[in-house]
Amino acid sequence: xxxxxxxxxxxxxxxxxxxxxxxxxxxxxxxxxxxxxxxxxxxxxxxxxxxxxxxxxxxxxxxxxxxxxxxxxxxxxxxxxxxxxxxxxxxxxxxxxxxxxxxxxxxxxxxxxxxxxxxxxx
Amino acid sequence: xxxxxxxxxxxxxxxxxxxxxxxxxxxxxxxxxxxxxxxxxxxxxxxxxxxxxxxxxxxxxxxxxxxxxxxxxxxxxxxxxxxxxxxxxxxxxxxxxxxxxxxxxxxxxxxxxxxxxxxxxxxxxxxxxxxxxxxxxxxxxxxxxxxxxxxxxxxxxxxxxxxxxxxxxxxxxxxxxxxxxxxxxxxxxxxxxxxxxxxxxxxxxxxx
Numbered sequence: 406x407x408x409x410x411x412x413x414x415x416x417x418x419x420x421x422x423x424x425x426x427x428x429x430x431x432x433x434x435x436x437x438x439x440x441x442x443x444x445x446x447x448x449x450x451x452x453x454x455x456x457x458x459x460x461x462x463x464x465x466x467x468x469x470x471x472x473x474x475x476x477x478x479x480x481x482x483x484x485x486x487x488x489x490x491x492x493x494x495x496x497x498x499x500x501x502x503x504x505x506x507x508x509x510x511x512x513x514x515x516x517x518x519x520x521x522x523x524x525x526x527x
Numbered sequence: 528x529x530x531x532x533x534x535x536x537x538x539x540x541x542x543x544x545x546x547x548x549x550x551x552x553x554x555x556x557x558x559x560x561x562x563x564x565x566x567x568x569x570x571x572x573x574x575x576x577x578x579x580x581x582x583x584x585x586x587x588x589x590x591x592x593x594x595x596x597x598x599x600x601x602x603x604x605x606x607x608x609x610x611x612x613x614x615x616x617x618x619x620x621x622x623x624x625x626x627x628x629x630x631x632x633x634x635x636x637x638x639x640x641x642x643x644x645x646x647x648x649x650x651x652x653x654x655x656x657x658x659x660x661x662x663x664x665x666x667x668x669x670x671x672x673x674x675x676x677x678x679x680x681x682x683x684x685x686x687x688x689x690x691x692x693x694x695x696x697x698x699x700x701x702x703x704x705x706x707x708x709x710x711x712x713x714x715x716x717x718x719x720x721x722x723x724x725x726x727x728x729x730x731x732x733x734x735x
Contacts, residue, residue, distance in 0.1 A: 509574075
């Protein structure tokens with residue numbers, strides 16, 4: 406195991422000293438920084454819109470929900486590397502997650518729909 | 528993608544990140560994605576319960592009375608930042624920088640601990656104001672949903688600490704890289720769940 410570890414250190418070392426492999430990608434974790442900035446902006450925007458009451462409740466809720474969904478995609482693509490294609494099973498994890506998302510929407514929207522009939526009288 | 532490319536180049540003959548070098552590790556990462564899909568269903572059920580019950584406050588306090596905007600905003604920004612630092616740990620791992628990776632993991636753990644501390648003090652002040660799990664349907668749903676997420680984060684803190692110890696002992700190997708990658712997936716997933724708690728529970732709560 407130590408040989409692999411050393412190998413990596415060695416590669417990382419030569420890489421940082423600008424061998425032939427050094428190039429445009431050695432500028433830092435920009436993908437993560439962009440993802441983080443988008444997350445901060447969207448969260449602050451949603452918070453500000455609610456505190457400032459900039460629209461009617463239903464409209465406001467639709468907008469902040471859209472911001473939340475956008476942030477979930479930022480996490481998936483910028484941080485969780487969902488689009489990486491190194492595993493032989495790729496892209497089945499995307500289908501698993503899509504199925505999970507489909508069930509999630511069905512359970513939540515279905516529950517609200519069914520329970521909205523007459524529950525206010527209880 | 529740029530990151531994957533950079534790794535390919537920095538690794539020379541190896542064409543995949545360390546955590547994917549053995550087929551078994553790649554399979555375990557795939558298996559963890561399946562777990563995340565099922566964990567999503569657990570939260571789906573709790574979100575559905577909350578959505579149905581959040582107006583049923585009974586004689587207890589409603590969302591407006593117990594939600595503190597400064598408090599839940601601080602929790603949100605702390606967890607967002609921890610997801611970012613966790614991403615930086617993965618980034619450092621892909622470059623073979625073990626020390627930087629471990630440092631970012633420690634920052635992530637500390638942010639996780641401060642998130643949990645804030646959440647516990649929030650729960651304690653709710654209970655002090657007579658808002659307990661037994662008070663109303665709204666509060667039962669609220670504490671179950673937010674508490675389940677908090678339990679996940681607490682578990683994540685312990686888990687990440689154990690991976691950190693393994694990294695210190697065994698170094699950066701395909702096995703420890705796979706373990707660290709999986710715990711990072713778990714951590715980012717919890718951030719995604721929190722974004723929806725922030726929006727659907729807290730923001731919707733202070734809106735009405």
